[in-house]
Amino acid sequence: MQSASEQWFDEAYYQRFYFDKKTSVIDVEHSRRLGAFVCSYLAYLRVPMARVLDIGCGIGLWKEAVSQHFPGVSYHGVELSSYLCERYGWEQGSVVDYRNAEPFDLVICQGVLPYLSATDLKLALDNIGRLSRGGLYVEAVSREDYDRGVIDEDLTDARLFRHRAALYRRGLEANFRELGGGVWLSERCEVPLFELECKQG
Incomplete structure (x- = not known):
């Protein structure tokens, strides 16, 4: 199977998953x-x-x-959807191959990675390692989440890949230390951590 294409993320997609309160997967208070x-x-x-x-x-x-939380910090939004780029002014790009001249202190990647094939997922995780010199937040549903019944399949996009959690972790552990709660820290970030603050590989 191929990764999601830009055409998937049109106005109808965002109307269903973001703007229609009956079918939205977004909870503003949770965010x-x-x-x-x-x-x-x-x-x-x-x-x-x-x-x-x-x-x-x-x-x-x-x-x-x-x-x-970080007044004065530069926030840069990158989005695959041409519809959202036009509507909100984001830069159009993909997590698979987006480049920037300077790495970021925090990279946020929420709900994106399960749309990628295994091949593109590996490229994306390597790329995230290049893009971050500090913190990383990743949210990605895994096959185990489906198996345990954690996912509301009526609301969740049925086109998501069901990669195992270990596949995500293997790709991230090459460049990051896992801190828990979806938070990771780049190996390039030289802040001291207690041993029990990091997950052991």
């Missing part, structure tokens, strides 16, 4: 709590913060949290 958690944790760890990349930024729900 606020999540943003507060990730930003507060990285601030607690004293990860230097000047540049943030939200890759697959959607309608930009992370922008408010980043601005609130």
Whole structure:
């Protein structure tokens, strides 16, 4: 199977999954709590913060949290959907091959990776390693989530790949340390961590 194409993410897609309250997968209050958690944790760890990349930024729900917790920080939204780029002014690009001259202090990648084939997923995880020099937040549903009944399949896009969690972890562990809660820290980030703050590989 091929990865999702740009044509999937048109106005009808966002109407269903974001704007229609009956079928939306977005809970604004949940997004606020999540943003507060990730930003507060990285601030607690004293990860230097000047540049943030939200890759697959959607309608930009992370922008408010980043601005609130890191005033003055540069937020850069990148999105595959030409519809959203035109509507919100994001830069068009893909997590698989997006490049920037300078790495970011925080990379956010929420709900994007399950749309990729295994081949493209590996490329994307390698690319995320290049893009981040600090924190990373990743949210991606795995096959285990479906097996355990955690996923509401009536609301979830049926076209998602059901990769195993180990596939994501293997790709990320080449460049990051897992801190829990979807938060990872780049091996290039020289902040001291206690042994029990990191998941052991």
